Amino acid sequence: MPVVLGPASPSVADVVALADGASVVLASETVNLLAASRAVVERAIEAGEPVYGLNRRLGAGRDAAVEPAELAEFQRRTIANHRGGVGDALTRREARAVIAVRLIGFTRGGSGVRPALAQAYAALLDAGVHPVIPERGSVGAADLTHLAEVAAVVTGAGRAFDASGAIVPGGEALAAAGLEAVELAPHEGLAVLSSNAYSVGVGSLAVAEAAGLADAADRAVALSLEAVGAAGPAGNLSAFSDTVARAGGGDGQLVSADAIRSALAGSALERPDRAVTVQDPLSFRTVPQVHGALRECVERTVRELERELGARSENPVVDIASGRMVSGGNFQALPLALAFENLRLVLAHVASASERRSAAHSLSLAPARAAGTTRVPGLLLYAAASAVAELRQLAAPATLGITTLSGVEDHASLAPLALRLLRRSLALTGEVLAIEALHAAELLRASGAVPSGAETGPLFRGIDELPNLAAAELVPAALAALRF
Template sequence: MTAEIVTLGADAPTTADLVAIADGARVEIGPDARQAIEASRAVVEAAIADGLPVYGLNTRLGAGRDDRVGDDELLDYQRLVIANHRGGVGEALGERQVRALIAARLSGFTRGGAGVRIELAQAYADLLNANIHPVVPARGSVGAADLTHLAEVAAVLTGGGRAFIDGVVVPGEEALTAAGLEPIVLAPHEGLAVLSSNAYSVGAGALVLSALARRVDAWDSVVALTLEAVGSAGPAGNLTAFSAEIADARGGAGQRSSAGVIRAALLGSALAASDRSVTVQDPIAFRTVPQIHGALREALDHGVHEIDLEVAARSDNPLVDVGTGRMISGGNFQAIPLALALENIRLALAHVASASERRISALSGALTTARREGRTRVPGLLAYSAAAALAEVRQLAAPATLGVTTLSGVEDHASLAPLALQLLERSAALVDELAAIEALHAVDLLRVTDARPTGAGTGPIFAGVDEAVAAGIPAADLVPLVVATIR
């Protein structure tokens, strides 16, 4: 656990803040944030006093939006709202994901649109700081606020639900007691307010996109190793396609970054020798990696932008608007911009996967003779596993956000951002596998040609992967080991 402290204040939280909290940073609510929370709660209290119909405050939810809740029912209604939304199923989210979603909802409170009491916001901070990890089933949200996920967090805070303590599942109240915390009783409007956020899609999305941004550098470096390998076996490995001149001619930031990483990895490589006999140009899956990986980089940048926008937004419904003193029904919970960004990243990953599989096929072909002679160490059918992974990545690239169905007469559209995110996680894992299989074939070819990579960045990758291969473990264990090695 990190000792870092993230203070939520007047400035909008960022993707980096969510990642830091997920990784164990403590959370503090700054004075400015406390003022914003208290001001928004004053608007709610005024609305209660006025008695005018406000969605979710003194009316029921969804199709029951025009049914009033009596003043004497308001407190009990909060409990019913939480209980009714605990419909999630499937495996429990991991600790980092749960911390990220709690952080995202707490961040939303500090933006002044939720109308909760400072006591409730502090309870969310206390949950994080006590490292209480509610059991949150992964499936249930359709991306019109992550209702089922957030209901499980609220259940623990109110003394129900279940939570992990040191990996053991215990009743929520027991988890609170162990941390010296008391269950909280939700005040009017808070039953809806704690649910009114795409906190899972935003929080867990921040983790996925941050990790992916780091992995693109590793995937670029694997391509550099592949170039060294094919260059050792013949005239392949023309480096002109990765030059600054080519990248600058188009001008894309992502292309420039990937081309730069590949050039840096190949600094000092024999591939750049002026007297080397080299093909005029390599196949497209080799020479357009900066464009392909660059497109992924730019898609990731856009995804992070959308997450930063969501973290800074007041997405609550109804929106508590301090400026006008009103509670306004709206649709800022509709996370289509974020969902589409996640969809686009999956599509970009499919192109990365497709090019990797083609390079694996070329490497495998170059190893054919050595394989027949028993001089290879990597199973030939790893290339089949690569083809299977590619087929799955292509399937996962299909649109997820168009799968929504009508849930009630008024809840007739949703973003399905959580599904888009979960498919993205699976896609990223499969591309990791493909990169590992590509690295394994490149190392095998370098061994067969009795060559060693001479690039500044390719040598360390070769050494790590070569050591993993030398362990003689089955492919099912070897590929995950190489994934960890090249990250």
């Protein structure tokens, strides 16, 4: 089903759908809005009023005039000068997310680009043209280096991947897709760059992954509770009761407590005659609070992403109502960057508690390991400990960073750095949760128990039926099982 970009505010789900291959349609209202926005730019050109990036240069040259005769060349130089990214190329999915967010930004009416240029970005998505976009280069005052690579391909320059994954010239990739290069009109050289499209686009993919990890974390804990309950009197479910969750009052706590209760519905832990400890260690007992914090942080990050998706972040911003182009700083993405920072911190807490549960399982598995009846290597626990140590480092603030060029562009949010660290944190947290699930399943197997919870039973079978794999392959397979 295509994503229709119209008057309604776009969502993170729209970005994820476009990244995953959905086609895009510009509603007629959107085309009209783009035309009205462009008309403001045309009037500014005719009036000769000084406007940054239109008839004035960029950065420290902001007050130097761009002569009418050099406007076309100025657009080309602007794109070429901003192609300063380095590092590995974004994946196809990530590149699509970047293109999608810049296209969404056009449709909010603040960019002043022509409808034809917006249609060219939509065509890039629909044709599956995948620009080569180096991951690093932006400091979070608009993702300039990322967007310059997209603009280069749209204009017939740059580089792109062909169907086989080989890198080809951008013009060749357009021709193979049946598309024509676009020549940028005055102001469009800056307008195509004026967006935090990497931070918002790839951030949307990251927050969707974080939401999935919150669900996976609850399932891992449910399996751990069944495991410790089968091995002894642990696994007290009172900490997950609706009574305790409502006494705490956190929305995320309520959701996680309910999810774990639902996963354990029908399990042996619910038997009223079962001998059970008064209360479990904190790494078990405070899961709803810890996982609830993750869920609430995910919601906050989604709100910040969707605020950015609905915003007119360009500089200068085209204001249709007043007919003016106004310089400002809506590209400053600090609220979003801080949400990324907070998400990394809470992931470190989630993983730290998970590693402690794995350690408890590992201790209980010592006799089975000594007898040679386990298949999970004892040293797999070290991998979890190593990941948690790295997560603690990744949780440190990244946004209090450097100044940039001259005395003009002298502060930036560093949102892209905060996001790159978040992506690493997500990967490590997934590994730690998978290691917990593997240890829990191993403890159940050693106890001779078969979990019967609504979700723990299928989860145990999914892990138990995995083939004998090396640890490096076993952990991703277990994480996939957690995400069923």
